[in-house]
Amino acid sequence: MVFSSLLFLFLFLPAVLAIYYCSPWRMKNLILFAASLVFYAWGEPVYIVIMLLSTVTDYCFGLLLERPKLSDSKRKGIVVLSIIVNLSLLSYFKYADFLIQNINTLLGTDIPLTELPLPIGISFYTFQSMSYIIDVYRRTAKAQRNWLDFGTFVALFPQLVAGPIVQYSTVAEQLRHRTVDRAKFAEGVRRFTIGLAKKVLLANNIGLLWNTISNSSPDTLTVLTAWLGIIAFAFQIYFDFSGYSDMAIGLGLMFGFRFNENFNKPYMAQSITDFWRRWHISLSTWFRDYVYIPLGGNRRGFRIQLRNILIVWMLTGIWHGASWNFLFWGLYFGIILIFEKWLGLKLLERMPRWLRHSYALLLILIGWVLFAFDELPAMGGYFSAMLGLNGQSLWDTESWYLLYTNGILLVVLVFASISNRTRSRVNTPYLQLVWHAVLFLLSIAYLVDATFNPFLYFRF
Structure with missing residues (x-):
């Protein structure tokens, strides 16, 4: 269920x-x-x-x-x-x-x-x-x-x-x-509705674009199509997982529990260090409190700290799944975090904000390729397509067609990923009620005509 x-x-x-x-x-x-x-x-x-x-x-x-x-x-x-x-x-x-x-x-x-x-x-x-x-x-x-x-x-x-x-x-x-009062219960319902809409209206729909592109042979993908695909996957996994977290937090409120937040606009990050303070916060906190700090954290010199970071991120990768790509994904971020800790953050602080943001997004998207493909040849083929090393052009008519047919959805996803996660911009109680009712009804209408589509993180 x-x-x-x-x-x-x-x-x-x-x-x-x-x-x-x-x-x-x-x-x-x-x-x-x-x-x-x-x-x-x-x-x-x-x-x-x-x-x-x-x-x-x-x-x-x-x-x-x-x-x-x-x-x-x-x-x-x-x-x-x-x-x-x-x-x-x-x-x-x-x-x-x-x-x-x-x-x-x-x-x-x-x-x-x-x-x-x-x-x-x-x-x-x-x-x-x-x-x-x-x-x-x-x-x-x-x-x-x-x-x-x-x-x-x-x-x-x-x-x-x-x-x-x-x-x-x-x-x-x-x-x-x-205790649960009317305000707390209503907050839970609103939070659940937002999460449901994230999953059903956003994640599932952009997931169709990712499925179309990822199911194609990497040898046939243009550079634009390959980048469009991994951007779609980045949005899908964020809205799928953060949508589930919103629903979980909302349900908790309905029964009187207040759980800690799990996401904080991760695609607004200015570095990879910043990204992992915003993405799957509960997992990062768990590894910090029960693995990194007991190993010595950053208190026992450079080599021990280096070892501790690599151990934590190797385990973080393996936690997500029994496959080499998850191990590589974890070590990839571990190495970047080591670089940022000793050199990179000082360099990033001198850069303009837009350049720091672009740097973080680029590395995040590369990481999602490691995450998405459990077969190493498919992963390598997709990287080749992104770099234009597969013999295809920068774009073709299909690339522009995919961008055109998903353009409005992509714009919505961008704004939804940077907006306040818990509070609608609609300020009056009446309009908030109407807004959340519309989201709920649209989600139900979609579910009535949809096939079973479980949350991505169920497999982890």
């Missing part, structure tokens, strides 16, 4: 909201937990066992960490064991076949693949569970003794399958004490 489905919008969500608000406070987390299990099990009933196993394991480990008179060595052993269990589950389902394929290629063996589908959301809820255990180990959070509250934290359906990654410390108090 996805947020942008008629089943969710007109059956699941209204039913859960009605039951939730008609129930006493002591029942609300139970209702959310049960609804989250139904939501997750709708498409993959078998894999709910994996999520429950992770939940029960970390709940028990959290209690063990707070046992009195437990030595530091035993506490460290518990947290290490918890991390091993979580990463083993994630690695088996996400990386086993990738490892087997590479072993078979290198050694000429014929080890059979597991061919198991990736459980939806496993990368997100695994990281959430690990953050809880690490926080309890560090004594920055107390262990949750109520199994239902902890289960609600892990399984909460608004952000279960594609984030934002919620650290336990940000919602611990909200699990027991949260």
Whole structure:
């Protein structure tokens, strides 16, 4: 089940909201937990066992960490064991076949693949569970003794399958004490509607252009067509993922939770360092707090800091998928960030604003090519097309046709990507109501006639 489905919008969500608000406070987390299990099990009933196993394991480990008179060595052993269990589950389902394929290629063996589908959301809820255990180990959070509250934290359906990654410390108090008034609920509805429109009206439509271009042979693409394609992909992945985050944050508000922001106009960045402060903020924050800083951060000299940055960005790439292109994508940004940290930012500060912005966008678009193609020959072919090395001209009639037929949409996407993410420019309450109602109705009209189109980040 996805947020942008008629089943969710007109059956699941209204039913859960009605039951939730008609129930006493002591029942609300139970209702959310049960609804989250139904939501997750709708498409993959078998894999709910994996999520429950992770939940029960970390709940028990959290209690063990707070046992009195437990030595530091035993506490460290518990947290290490918890991390091993979580990463083993994630690695088996996400990386086993990738490892087997590479072993078979290198050694000429014929080890059979597991061919198991990736459980939806496993990368997100695994990281959430690990953050809880690490926080309890560090004594920055107390262990949750109520199994239902902890289960609600892990399984909460608004952000279960594609984030934002919620650290336990940000919602611990909200699990027991949260309120929803009319203004907060209305804010949630508006935020959800904006996210729905981003996904359905913008991401899905510009995705058609990307699909048309990416499904063509790179040898046939002109320079203009290739650049138009990767620009389309950049817009698609932004509006798809930020749209999901907006919907998740909006749903959280409807149930009394306030999640941290996950995007802040990333394509307005003036550097790659700035971009990663604006893009998938919850993931960057997680790696900073639980990997980069524990490794020593920037406190132990140049070489250690260099190592730490490369480790973090290698892991960031691998987190997105079991494929070499994601590893290259992560290392690509890691190397750029190292360059900016020691030399590049000083140079960028001397440049005009428009030139800094152009520099950032160019490197971001190159990065999206690494991200989009999991087959290295296809990736290389697309780069060749972008550089005009495939024997094609700068443009042809098809290039101009694609630009002409998508021109208005591209203009809308540019303005939508730089506008305020949470507040409409329409100031009066009445006009805001009309604006969001129009967006919702247009989205529904599109969904009625559309095929199933899941969020891109579901596969991560």
